[in-house]
Amino acid sequence: MNTDSHRKELLRKLSRNLMVSVPVMTVVAMAGMSAVSENGLGLIPSAEAAQGEAEGEAKGEAEGEAKGEAEGEAEGEGEAEGKAEGEGEAEGEAEGEGEGTSEAMKEAVRRPEGYKPYEGDAESLARKGEALFSDTSLSSNGLSCATCHTNGAGYADTFSNEYPHFVAMGKSDFGMDKVHLDEMVQICMVAPMAAEPLEWDSEELAALTEYMRIEQEKFRQR
Ligand code: HEC
Secondary structure (H helix, E strand, O other): OHHHHHHHHHHHHHHHHHHHHHHHHHHHHHHHHHHHOOOOOOHHHHHHHHHHHHHHHHHHHHHHOOHHHHHHHHHHHHOOOOOHHHHHHHHHHHHOOOOOHHHHHHHHOOOOOOOOOOOOOHHHHHHHHHHHHOOHHHOOOOOOHHHHHHHHOOOOHHHHOOOOEOOHHHHHHHOOOOEOHHHHHHHHHHOOOOOOOOOOOOHHHHHHHHHHHHHHHHHHOO
């Protein structure tokens, strides 16, 4: 019960904050797209533009904050992985009020304790995942995964690496040194899709994750 309302509160904050921080990314992405949407090209540049914008924003914010935070973060990163919790706490304290945004987001995209993914038949999960991939109702801004990622578009080269691995957006926007594939799905859910993360034990998350595994295979063979 308690955890549940805590979670709801987090999500409420999250979606409120997203209204502020994500539109920049989205607007850039959308602007890039509508300029070229006739032929479907240009999605990569616009995605990159969006990312650059987000990074710029993150850096700008970081600079504006107390030095204490930078030190706290550096310390957390220097330690072994798996200390994500401690790191999150340190950052939370350092970031304080005005910055709340990413704190809820950061927590929301990390695998929760005792995480047990939904288990299902890989083939039917992949089929459901493929449908979800082009489902704009997953987002709050009219985008679907396919808007950015049709035919292998919009990924950095890191996508071909074995998970968990380093992803620029995971690091710059969420402070994660490495991300699992399901965490990457959640990152794209809350950041570019401006939505709430999927339930961790949901069939939807398992389906999208399974489908992304297949997308990764295709990406590797490009
Ligand atoms: C507005 C554009 C946009 C949308 C919509 C979007 N993404 Fe992404 N996605 C990106 C960008 C930009 C990157 C590259 C991030 C990086 O490398 O730092 C990315 C990277 C990824 C990666 C690969 C990360 C890696 O290198 O390992 C996966 C997997 C992914 N997205 C899944 C999804 C899924 C699933 C959805 C839908 C729920 C989605 N994306 C929706 C922009 C988008």
